[in-house]
Structures are given as C-alpha cells and as structure tokens.
Amino acid sequence: MNRLSWFNTVSLTLGFAFLYIPMVILIIYSFNESKLVTVWAGFSTKWYGELAQNEAFLNAAWVTIRVAVFSSTLATILGTAAAYVLVRGGRFFGRTLFSGMIYAPLVMPEVITGLSLLLLFIGIGLDRGILTIVLAHTTFSMCFVSVVVSSRLVTFDKSLEEAALDLGCSPAQAFRLVTLPIIAPAVISGWLLAFTLSLDDLVIASFTSGPSATTLPIKIFSAVRLGVSPEINALSTIMIAVVTVGVIAASLVTKRAMVRQKQDELAAARTE
Amino acid sequence: MGRPGLAVMDGHGCGFAGELMRRALLIAIPYVWLLALFLVPFFIVLKISLSDVELAIPPYTPTLDLSQGWAGITDFFSQLDFENFVWLTEDDLYWKAYLSSVKIALISTVLTLLVGYPIAYGMARAPTEWRPTLMMLVILPFWTSFLIRVYAWMGILSNEGYLNQILLWLGIISTPLTILNTNTAVYIGIVYTYLPFMILPIYSSLERMDESLIEAAEDLGCSRLKAFWLVTIPLSRPGIIAGCFLVMIPVIGEFVIPSLLGGSGTLMIGKVLWEEFFSNRDWPVASAVAVVLLLILVIPIVLFQRNQQKQTEAGQ
Structure with a gap:
C-alpha cells in the first residue's frame, strides 16, 4: 500500500510549506527595491551590491570561514579517533566518562558551553581571538563528528579489518587501507556538519571571541536586533544558496561513493 | 586496533609495546581534549559561582594563589561561599x-x-x-x-x-x-x-x-x-x-x-x-x-x- 492517503498528502504539503515558505519570502524580498522590507517596490539587486561594499561584513565572513575550516578539520580528526576508540577500542579506564563527554555536548545549552570555555580561557590567560573560537568550536563539533562516524563504524563488517590483519597488515595499515575508505562518506559528512555548525554558531562565538575577531553570525545578530533589513536578506539568501548547493552536491557524491562501494563488495563476493 | 596478531607485529618490526603506545595515544588525545575543554571548564564555572564579584580583572575574588603554598589553598577555600x-x-x-x-x-x-x-x-x-x-x-x-x-x-x-x-x-x-x-x-x-x-x-x-x-x-x-x-x-x-x-x-x-x-x-x-x-x-x-x-x-x-x-x- 504505497499510495499516499489524503491525510498523509495534506500533512506533507502543509509541513513542507511551513518549513520552506519563510525562507522563500526572505529570498524574494532580498530582491526588493525598497528599503522597507515589507513593501514590494520592484525588482533590484542593489542590496547585493551594497553588501559587496560592506567592509565589516566581508571581514567577518573571512574570519568565519577561516574558523570553520580549521575547527572542522581538527574536529574531524579528533571525532573520528573518538568514534574509533568508542566502537573498536574495547574496555579502558574511564570509558563511561569518555562516552558521557561525547554525548553531553550534543544537548548542552550553548550559553553554558560558551560561558565555561570563556572562563577557562581567561583562567589560563589565553587572549580571545580566532584561536579561542577555533578551540571552542572544535570541542563541540568533534562530538557531532564522532556520533556520525560511530554510526557508520557499528554497521560495517568487522571481519574485513580482521582479514587485513591476518593478511599481514599492521593495525595502522589496516585502518588506512580498509577502515578509512569504508567510513570515508561518514567522515566527509562529519566534516561538513562540523563546518556548518561552526559557520552557524552565534552564542559560543560571542563568548569566546575578542574584539579582534568578529564572526559573521555575531555581526548579523547585532544588525538584526535593530530590525529587518534588505541587506541582511541579501546576505541570508547568499548563505542559503551556498548551503543548498553544498548539501545537494555532498549528498550526490556520497550516494555515488556508496553505490560504488556496494558494487565493489558484490564484485569481491563473486570472485571469492 | 582490536586484536594484534603476533605474526603481524614481527613482520613490521613494531613490537607489542609500540602497539600499546599507539592505542594509548589514540585514546588519550580525544580524551584529554575533552577533559581539558569540556570537563575542567565546568569546575571553573562551579568555582566562580562560589566566589564574590569584585571590580577588578578578573572581576571576582578569591583567586587561587599557589605561590603561597598550602596557606594560599586553605585561604582560597575559606573564602568560597554559597x-x-x-x-x-x-x-x-x-x-x-x-x-x-x-x-x-x-x-x-x-x-x-x-x-x-x-x-x-x-x-x-x-x-x-x-x-x-x-x-x-x-x-x-x-x-x-x-x-x-x-x-x-x-x-x-x-x-x-x-x-x-x-x-x-x-x-x-x-x-x-x-x-x-x-x-x-x-x-x-x-x-x-x-x-x-x-x-x-x-x-x-x-x-x-x-x-x-x-x-x-x-x-x-x-x-x-x-x-x-x-x-x-x-x-x-x-x-x-x-x-x-x-x-x-x-x-x-x-x-x-x-x-x-x-x-x-x-x-x-x-x-x-x-x-x-x-x-x-x-x-x-x-x-x-x-x-x-x-x-x-x-x-x-x-x-x-x-x-x-x-x-x-x-x-x-
């Protein structure tokens, strides 16, 4: 019975309308001629032009991108190691504490994480700037990476690793040649997740940044507090477009990788 | 990392000790990172919540002064309150x-x-x-x-x-x-x-x-x-x-x-x-x-x- 009932059709339509209409309105009104955001006065791209002139926004965007690249790369390395340890590491001292520290940041209110990290940085006398934001973002996004990667690790066949070990690979080689290629799609989506989490974050960045480093969300937040503005609409539209293209491209790539992997596994099974 | 076969390690010249080291390191790096940047900060929050506000940098008192040795530590704890x-x-x-x-x-x-x-x-x-x-x-x-x-x-x-x-x-x-x-x-x-x-x-x-x-x-x-x-x-x-x-x-x-x-x-x-x-x-x-x-x-x-x-x- 794979036909949708009217109830399911209605709930899906209304649900997706609810999710998408606000963003569609935002995008449409970013092309509005008028300074008044709620009154339509004809098509124009002038707000995009003004955005390109806005030095402060451009600087903030550059800071944000650098922070996101560094923190998501670090978080991917640490998070993948943490996932590997949790799934394959066996028993070790303090394992419960370790898994607790992986899961807790996922639901921790950002104000607490931000405040506690700030007090740590001040306590050890670290000047607030790009470095402190990178450290903060790495800490919470490595937990997300680790959850994504460990969900892939639990589902794949452990005997593949064991076969590599039996055939004379060192554990490091087995990881590099067998495990890593198999979990690669999860590692990539973990990196993407960490990257967008870092791009997005307002609260933790506000606590851990100094006057020398303002990120884009901090800039947007202080502008938005004064009300709706067409320039912010234009900026939002660009960000939505970048994310949409990125997510769709990434999903196509991982889908293709997974299909290829399946074919390889089938081929391997046939030659056995 | 699961089960290091003996033959494997002889073949690659890395001994059992090296293997253990690598495992310990793999566990230790994310572990220490989370301890330092997730758990320790909570204790700092807890400590500052028991301190008093002060017009200074940092804007609270007491601060732990380890240079005075044991006296500094007891002094510090006696000033904390709810x-x-x-x-x-x-x-x-x-x-x-x-x-x-x-x-x-x-x-x-x-x-x-x-x-x-x-x-x-x-x-x-x-x-x-x-x-x-x-x-x-x-x-x-x-x-x-x-x-x-x-x-x-x-x-x-x-x-x-x-x-x-x-x-x-x-x-x-x-x-x-x-x-x-x-x-x-x-x-x-x-x-x-x-x-x-x-x-x-x-x-x-x-x-x-x-x-x-x-x-x-x-x-x-x-x-x-x-x-x-x-x-x-x-x-x-x-x-x-x-x-x-x-x-x-x-x-x-x-x-x-x-x-x-x-x-x-x-x-x-x-x-x-x-x-x-x-x-x-x-x-x-x-x-x-x-x-x-x-x-x-x-x-x-x-x-x-x-x-x-x-x-x-x-x-x-």
Missing part, C-alpha cells in the same frame, strides 16, 4: 525565569511533536523512491543558519509583516495582530527551528516498522485509528523519546529565539544568563545561574543518553 545561590533564591527574577524556561520548553516540545509526527508519518508512508528527496527536504533547513531561520520570522510576524498583510487583505482581521515580541512568536520560532530534530528520529523508527503489523491489526478487527494508536505509536516510541529530548533540552537554555522573537515579558534563563554576563558583568552570578541550569538539565540529559545507548546497542 552567597550567589542564596541570591538566586531571593530575587524573583531567577526562579521565575527557570520556571518559565521549563514551561516554554515543555509546551513547545509538545507542539513540535504534534506538528512533526504527521510529517514523519507521511514520509514513512511515501513511495520508497520519494523518500531520499523528502529526507533531503527535511535536512536542508537543518543545515541552514539557525539565526537566519529565526530572522525570517521577524519579517513575517511583525505588525507590518507579511502575515498581518495577508490577514488584513483577506478581511479576517481589521487591525494588525501583535505577534512579534510575544510568547506566541517564541513558540512559532521554536517549532520552526527544532522541527527537523523531531521529524528525523521519528521517521527513522517509523521507516523500520513492518507494515504487515498494521495489516494484521486491521485483519484482527482494529479500526485504522485504533491500529495506529495500538501499533504504530508504541513502535515509534524510541523515535518520539529521542525527538522530544533533542528538542526540550536545548530549548530550556535557548537564547537566540527569545531575544529576537520574544518580548520584555518573555523570561528565559538563557537570556538572563547572557545579560548577567554581558550587561551586568556579574560573572559569579552568571556562573551560579549556569550551575543551577545544569542541575535542572542533568536528569533529562542522563535519560537521553540512556535512550541513545539502548538504541545503539539494539542496532549492534
């Missing part, structure tokens, strides 16, 4: 903010469940070839900036906003409704931004469900509604629980939504903490607020972790 926590109970603002955060979180979790369940259910019933696309449509907003999604509602809900324009044009209302800067706007904002967190876990538990169970229930004389209530809902319970926790826990400490969509009447503890820290510069009270918030959240966080662990073990 003054800030007493202050939290004396001023109405704080406990009202805690209560209202919990209330807003509970109501909005129920609302998100009511909105999210039918969507997840519809997705799980959709033809198999649609599902990846539908899934993508739910995930996409989740990747889009949180701040932007909240901001989008400011233009819709304001007095001159699109919603009021449409309602006035349709003749449903004659004067604009005040929605922005009220609790209603906060609820709308929370449901909107947290909806994917509710939909995804429910969808994944519904998708795994065997449809023949429903057919069996119907064959045995259940009405469709009764079959839904007796079979579908209980089977999707793990998803419902995970979704509710994923919405409720972060909402209790939410800051962005109440500060952009809420008004002066919207009391939420995340906003209070923020203002205590950034506007009043009272670090000890801000830390005390954080400690109490954490105590409130410990129970749901532990329950959430248990639920997740059970799920992963069931998956294995």
Whole structure:
C-alpha cells in the first residue's frame, strides 16, 4: 500500500510549506527595491551590491570561514579517533566518562558551553581571538563528528579489518587501507556538519571571541536586533544558496561513493 | 586496533609495546581534549559561582594563589561561599525565569511533536523512491543558519509583516495582530527551528516498522485509528523519546529565539544568563545561574543518553 492517503498528502504539503515558505519570502524580498522590507517596490539587486561594499561584513565572513575550516578539520580528526576508540577500542579506564563527554555536548545549552570555555580561557590567560573560537568550536563539533562516524563504524563488517590483519597488515595499515575508505562518506559528512555548525554558531562565538575577531553570525545578530533589513536578506539568501548547493552536491557524491562501494563488495563476493 | 596478531607485529618490526603506545595515544588525545575543554571548564564555572564579584580583572575574588603554598589553598577555600545561590533564591527574577524556561520548553516540545509526527508519518508512508528527496527536504533547513531561520520570522510576524498583510487583505482581521515580541512568536520560532530534530528520529523508527503489523491489526478487527494508536505509536516510541529530548533540552537554555522573537515579558534563563554576563558583568552570578541550569538539565540529559545507548546497542 504505497499510495499516499489524503491525510498523509495534506500533512506533507502543509509541513513542507511551513518549513520552506519563510525562507522563500526572505529570498524574494532580498530582491526588493525598497528599503522597507515589507513593501514590494520592484525588482533590484542593489542590496547585493551594497553588501559587496560592506567592509565589516566581508571581514567577518573571512574570519568565519577561516574558523570553520580549521575547527572542522581538527574536529574531524579528533571525532573520528573518538568514534574509533568508542566502537573498536574495547574496555579502558574511564570509558563511561569518555562516552558521557561525547554525548553531553550534543544537548548542552550553548550559553553554558560558551560561558565555561570563556572562563577557562581567561583562567589560563589565553587572549580571545580566532584561536579561542577555533578551540571552542572544535570541542563541540568533534562530538557531532564522532556520533556520525560511530554510526557508520557499528554497521560495517568487522571481519574485513580482521582479514587485513591476518593478511599481514599492521593495525595502522589496516585502518588506512580498509577502515578509512569504508567510513570515508561518514567522515566527509562529519566534516561538513562540523563546518556548518561552526559557520552557524552565534552564542559560543560571542563568548569566546575578542574584539579582534568578529564572526559573521555575531555581526548579523547585532544588525538584526535593530530590525529587518534588505541587506541582511541579501546576505541570508547568499548563505542559503551556498548551503543548498553544498548539501545537494555532498549528498550526490556520497550516494555515488556508496553505490560504488556496494558494487565493489558484490564484485569481491563473486570472485571469492 | 582490536586484536594484534603476533605474526603481524614481527613482520613490521613494531613490537607489542609500540602497539600499546599507539592505542594509548589514540585514546588519550580525544580524551584529554575533552577533559581539558569540556570537563575542567565546568569546575571553573562551579568555582566562580562560589566566589564574590569584585571590580577588578578578573572581576571576582578569591583567586587561587599557589605561590603561597598550602596557606594560599586553605585561604582560597575559606573564602568560597554559597552567597550567589542564596541570591538566586531571593530575587524573583531567577526562579521565575527557570520556571518559565521549563514551561516554554515543555509546551513547545509538545507542539513540535504534534506538528512533526504527521510529517514523519507521511514520509514513512511515501513511495520508497520519494523518500531520499523528502529526507533531503527535511535536512536542508537543518543545515541552514539557525539565526537566519529565526530572522525570517521577524519579517513575517511583525505588525507590518507579511502575515498581518495577508490577514488584513483577506478581511479576517481589521487591525494588525501583535505577534512579534510575544510568547506566541517564541513558540512559532521554536517549532520552526527544532522541527527537523523531531521529524528525523521519528521517521527513522517509523521507516523500520513492518507494515504487515498494521495489516494484521486491521485483519484482527482494529479500526485504522485504533491500529495506529495500538501499533504504530508504541513502535515509534524510541523515535518520539529521542525527538522530544533533542528538542526540550536545548530549548530550556535557548537564547537566540527569545531575544529576537520574544518580548520584555518573555523570561528565559538563557537570556538572563547572557545579560548577567554581558550587561551586568556579574560573572559569579552568571556562573551560579549556569550551575543551577545544569542541575535542572542533568536528569533529562542522563535519560537521553540512556535512550541513545539502548538504541545503539539494539542496532549492534
């Protein structure tokens, strides 16, 4: 019975309308001629032009991108190691504490994480700037990476690793040649997740940044507090477009990788 | 890392000790990172919540002076007290903010469940070839900036906003409704931004469900509604629980939504903490607020972790 009932059709339509209409309105009104955001006065791209002139926004965007690249790369390395340890590491001292520290940041209110990290940085006398934001973002996004990667690790066949070990690979080689290629799609989506989490974050960045480093969300937040503005609409539209293209491209790539992997596994099974 | 065969290590010249070292290092690096940047900061918050506010840098006292040896340490501990926590109970603002955060979180979790369940259910019933696309449509907003999604509602809900324009044009209302800067706007904002967190876990538990169970229930004389209530809902319970926790826990400490969509009447503890820290510069009270918030959240966080662990073990 794979036909949708009217109830399911209605709930899906209304649900997706609810999710998408606000963003569609935002995008449409970013092309509005008028300074008044709620009154339509004809098509124009002038707000995009003004955005390109806005030095402060451009600087903030550059800071944000650098922070996101560094923190998501670090978080991917640490998070993948943490996932590997949790799934394959066996028993070790303090394992419960370790898994607790992986899961807790996922639901921790950002104000607490931000405040506690700030007090740590001040306590050890670290000047607030790009470095402190990178450290903060790495800490919470490595937990997300680790959850994504460990969900892939639990589902794949452990005997593949064991076969590599039996055939004379060192554990490091087995990881590099067998495990890593198999979990690669999860590692990539973990990196993407960490990257967008870092791009997005307002609260933790506000606590851990100094006057020398303002990120884009901090800039947007202080502008938005004064009300709706067409320039912010234009900026939002660009960000939505970048994310949409990125997510769709990434999903196509991982889908293709997974299909290829399946074919390889089938081929391997046939030659056995 | 699981089982180092002896032959392997002879062949590569790295001994058992080297292997152990590598394993220890692999565990130690993420472990130490989390200890230093996640656990230790909490103890610092705890310590500062027991300190007094001071016009200095750092703006609290006492500070630990290790150069004086043991005397410095005892001196430090003797100056800590629970003054800030007493202050939290004396001023109405704080406990009202805690209560209202919990209330807003509970109501909005129920609302998100009511909105999210039918969507997840519809997705799980959709033809198999649609599902990846539908899934993508739910995930996409989740990747889009949180701040932007909240901001989008400011233009819709304001007095001159699109919603009021449409309602006035349709003749449903004659004067604009005040929605922005009220609790209603906060609820709308929370449901909107947290909806994917509710939909995804429910969808994944519904998708795994065997449809023949429903057919069996119907064959045995259940009405469709009764079959839904007796079979579908209980089977999707793990998803419902995970979704509710994923919405409720972060909402209790939410800051962005109440500060952009809420008004002066919207009391939420995340906003209070923020203002205590950034506007009043009272670090000890801000830390005390954080400690109490954490105590409130410990129970749901532990329950959430248990639920997740059970799920992963069931998956294995």
